[in-house]
Amino acid sequence: MRGIYLVEFANGACYIGISGSDCASRLIAHGKTYDDITGFRLQRFAGAYSALRDRERSLIHDAEKSGLVVRNREHALRFEGTSVLNDVVTTDDQALWLEEPVARNSLDFDCAPPDLPANQIESYAHRWARFGGRPDATDLIEIVGKYLKSTVCHARRTEAQFWSVSCLPTSNPTRLSCVTINWMETFVLFTAPSGQVQASLFVDGDELPHGAFRCAIYLRRRGIRRGKIKHAPGGASQQQLIARGHKAIETMTEDPVIMRAAASLNLALMRKGRSSQIRSHCAQLARAALDATVLDPA
Template sequence: MSSSRNAVDKWASKQGFGPVRKFEGTKTKIGGDPAATHAGFYLLMFKGDSYYLGESINLRSRMGGHSSFWGNEIEEVRFIRENLSKQQLQAVERLLIHELNRTVPNRCRNKTHAAVSFGTDKLEEFLDPAEQLRWLSAPAEFNMSDHSDLKAMNEAQAIKYKTAATRYADHSAEPATTQLLRNYLTNCVPVPKQTEFHGWNVSTGTYGGRRLLCVCVGRMETFVVFRDLHGFVNVRKSSILNGAMTQRAFARLHPDVAVTTVSYDDSGADTLLLKAKTPKAFSRLMSDPRVLDAAAQLVLDVMRKHPSVYTRYHCPQVVERAFPDVRRASSDEIDRLDAIETLQTIATQPVGGQCAEASTSQTRELLPDVVTEEVPDDVDIAWFVNAGPIASKRNTLEDFVTKGEWRMDPSARFEGHVQAMLQGERIAVRKRRNATDGVPFATRGNKVSVMDILLTGIITKNPGDGCSVKVRWDPQNKPRRWYLYTNQDPVWAVPHGLAPHNDELVAFTFDGGQQNIDSWRNRPFWRDRFGD
């Protein structure tokens, strides 16, 4: 038995996991009443000495999902049966994954909540493992030897953020901010000219314009510059606080930097957020080799897990300012690549027209409680927006339909939302109000938040002005009314495919679905006022 297995068994027993069981999918002996549904935690043990920790409200069903996904790679499993809510299970799971990752740092298969994930390297197509180690030993030197062009970008990506890019360029702090970005990319991001958009992205003007720059890797922000040139950077805690470099010693070196232990889903518990309180302190912080090395380690760990999921916010013009002497490949080149990929896809499809991968995905959807940790490259969003105030006589439904667009008055707070809208995403104009009449359930004298869906369509183009998009509107029908779960912001982004309550709203709005009003009014938030 390996030393890591001994360490895991000792740790698992200390945490209260039951005896080691042979993994047999849904037939695995969980313990307790075999006819009952058991919630709790499980620890999978794989061939080749790797481990995965998870939670489920139905452990038996979850074992079936893992069996379909990993098959005979799983040898054994241990359980803790705990009758907890989903939220409680997830909170404890996070802590257990942190502990498991510390116990066997390089043998944990979890991606979420783990600092390092075993068996996953999404960076390998850019740098093989040996090159990654060489990069980590001298990031700036390695990156300076990369003479690649910047990636070709779809023209729509640049157009979408042209207003934000112009504001960035016109900001008085642009030269200093761009230098900070260039320094971060050069010292902390593996071959940034190659991995742009795929592995990392940069946005500008988000959070109502408060953030001048934000670099994201995977599913987390790693480097942020605010408008007044203070900012923060996320780093590997174990890489910077070791030996004589205690947190107290670090504070003496950087007295105007707040040091906070944080835990992002992507980077796990071994993460520090270093926030400089002044521009001078931030500049000093980002000149400290120890900080840059610790930031580089974190970026490498996260980029190995999966690509960036925030590509919709990427502003290529900012990258071009950071690398002014580097050519960006033309959009014609990306068009040619798209054409080649399309031909390759057609050539590899079976005669029946359905590719094998799609068939596998359909099969997985039928399996109970299937678990995959692949992160989508982007999130499908449905946009719920307002028309203009009636008194203003601007931005009316008639205007929208006649001009084939949706438009709002300029708003710094919501400009970023509008810039994030993508061609092909769905959009609905709605009107929210509080109602007391015509409600199909007992209100007991309480007002009910309702949302009338007035117009739906598909976004066809984002001109990048931050206040409008072109839309192909559906034929107007009688407004449909949605109850309780509403939002009054002029732009409301509702992600689709991540949560059932949002999916029900999207299906109601765009697909003619029905709202299960009885279910909604009996949910905890509304139960006391409208429940049975």
Template sequence: MYEVKATHLTNRRGLACEIYPEVFVVEGGAVLSTYAGPANGRCPCDPLPPDVDAVFEIDDAQLERAVHWATSIYRPRKKWRLSTAGAVPTGAGAPRGRDADRRAPRSPTCPRVAAAALAEGAPPDPAAGHMQRENRKPHDGPDCGASYHAPMVVTGAPSDDLAPRWSGHAEVARWALGHGYDDRPYPFTRDGLTQFKADFPLGRCGLYLFECTNHDIYIGIAKDVAQRLPYHLKKHPDVRTFRFLPHPGDERERRTVERRLVRDAQRAGLIVRNREHASGHAGPSTLDALITQDEQTAWLRDPIGVNAGDRSALVALDPSQLAAHDGDFRRLREHPRYDTIVEALGVYAARCIPFPRRTEASFWTVSCFPGSNRRRIFCVSMAALETFYIAVSDTSDTITAVLFVDKRHLPAGRWGRALLAARGVMFDDEYTHKSGGAFEQCLIVDDIRSLRSVLKSRKVRRAAAAFNLDLMRKRQSAYKPSHCRQLAAAALEAAGR
């Protein structure tokens, strides 16, 4: 983006800058010329009053169109010659009077003179003239006055020092078009949003997709996409372009479509920055303050070994919370299979929860006899999801264990499932969470007595560990008030024996 000083007003009272004699760039993306289109030789703009000081931004594409007009469409009736300072036209052909003030070129660092330099000496092909942006700083030109124009270096040949222009990834574009998004990506700039509003003056309700510098994407919904998009800049300052998919239905329908698109994008191999519906979490995490990223990587390689070496003390909890769950824990202690139940939670914590002593009560919680389901004995939660629970059967004395894992790490194919079935594992492909991500898989273990055998499978442990770490990196547990410290401490003690 380049910031230019407004010199004129269009007949619609929009700001314009005469970037080259008779060629104007207009706030919002347009380019006008006295010698093109309906202007038919008449100036399409009026000079600004001398007491008005205004600036606006133009982008690379708008500047290139202005250069193209200056080098091909514009045909000056009298040849001008720029002085060595690039500021004062001389000779008999110089304009006089009111036109002299309007047509006078600006300083050499102004985009207007850059375009003039290209028109005078560079080939018409914009690729042959290269413009490099430098740090913006105030510039006092001979005629511009104090302004914040972006200084540019104009050369006649390619330079290795110039950074290549960013462009969107072909796979992102292919996926977006295949899922109904508009075929035109808008630049994530003020001009891009202005153009989007002009293209969609009404009906901006729907889904959007934006692409970042490293080609990560984010998919969202909004009643007015133009109003919603700027709020993403604080968390995603590297966003470059966005696309729009109209969807006038109610919010529940849009949320369902959003969830499906996020998961489809991940399955297609795209990197998705969404938290709610995506698997995994890109970027910094609050977990990093408790467990460094190096520790997380080491843990994922060897969960059992790393957990065995962690002897962190459990965090202190409010006495009121301890008292609130004491009755449920006393009830559990009276269960005939109490030892087996506590052992099951201890085995799961030791093999599948990152640093269970350090993260207990913050990034993972366990509820004892949760009131939301009368059949459940306990339920482990991370972020906003349940990851492991056990429940009694209404028809037998078995206690079923249910785990949610990342299917990408499970054995593949029919034989892989058959081997897990021999350990007492069933795959439930229908039981998933709305926020579980694209790769969530539900595993049902016929009885908790088989859980230790199931978790001897390296692939199952890896699938559960990866799923849990991804959730912890998203946020802390949403169920802290339901956490039963007594049950967690008993399970961790059993795992350490």
């Protein structure tokens, strides 16, 4: 049977899925994975598969907004269950980190850089040299450093595992750098056609000032506007923020409310799994950014 299904678990959690051919086989597979299933619901769906996927995403987002705990990892930001991040940063330390990211990240100052293949480091040497030749290179490095230290859980300890940063990626000539966490590009520096540097930052919208008008005023006063891009791993509450020009970008990366919202999103993404772009990680930019500035933990 083609359609959408919902699996119910004993602790009140749920899993929302789809099948374009046979929901029964999917339910059998879930039965082999979980031993606490208490029931399921099924809805026939005769539309195109793309419409089925859209409906799945919509239902998962609605479930998150309603406060339900879901076991989906795609389309949902937070999920129930253990995380591979726990092997590197304990759950207690994750909670402590979220309350004071800069201070907790500063504890890892003596962490050794990740052991990356020599050919990967060498392959990005020429891009790093081009990046360093920009007249605003120092400012850009400091901006990336502020972002990593304020929003990435134990950034030195998790580098090239749970986050990665690219440098002048050849896939998009307008991009200067891109931080990827899980499957999501969370922070991108790029140049507009005018040559002005801009930044795209993703945050947990639930951590921004409540109320559409209040939030809009808060962002506008800081020279920041909302974007429209959404990513599957970011869940229902994700929000894209865009800053134009160095001054607005610095304001954004120094704002405690915005950085808290970014940290909340990033920790949830890191718990979902490792970065998908480790091969694109530029160790030179990461090291320069992490060593660039010492933020005040207070």
